[in-house]
Amino acid sequence: ELKVEQNPLFLSMQEGKNYTIYCNYSTTSDRLYWYRQDPGKSLESLFVLLSNGAVKQEGRLMASLDTKARLSTLHITAAVHDLSATYFCAVEETSGSRLTFGEGTQLTVNP
């Protein structure tokens, strides 16, 4: 059974600071996704990582994937309040199959 673990689950940080969210998974996969969820809302797709060594950046967020280590990271640079949300990673075992989600990281960026 595929297990996906995120760390930390709760993150409170100050504006302007940098931090990294980690996503570990238990079986072989080269398809990993990052989503953002605002309170009461559905998921917003942030990144799709489809190969070992994949790195993608959008604004203050950068995601990477190391399939050998079964690890993905979501790095936040110079955080701003608007980034406050819950971030989920999700792993797809085989192409077109269902996603298994991590527990989510609730990020709060304080002024």
Add this chain to the structure above:
Amino acid sequence: GAVVSQHPSRVICKSGTSVKIECRSLDFQATTMFWYRQFPKKSLMLMATSNEGSKATYEQGVEKDKFLINHASLTLSTLTVTSAHPEDSSFYICSVGGRMVGEQFFGPGTRLTVL
């Protein structure tokens, strides 16, 4: 990307009644749709995979007789919560796989409250 809608966005019902939630892929023919459930402050849990023209595939622990799924067309899947109870209160989200590898588009979700 694909536009996915859900209806209703919010529903409150009495215990024992049945509730139908619709998931529509507005601009894409989806042979497969996924139904997730999310309890407050928790992650998304896959309930079932909805396949057009065939029976849905349910995850372990999800009662297929309680959560009826119908995927009658390439643009519509429905989830019916039968004889709803307060413990079924949750946020239900559907998703549609896109044309490109790795694409998956989520609907806006339906918040169900069972009194």
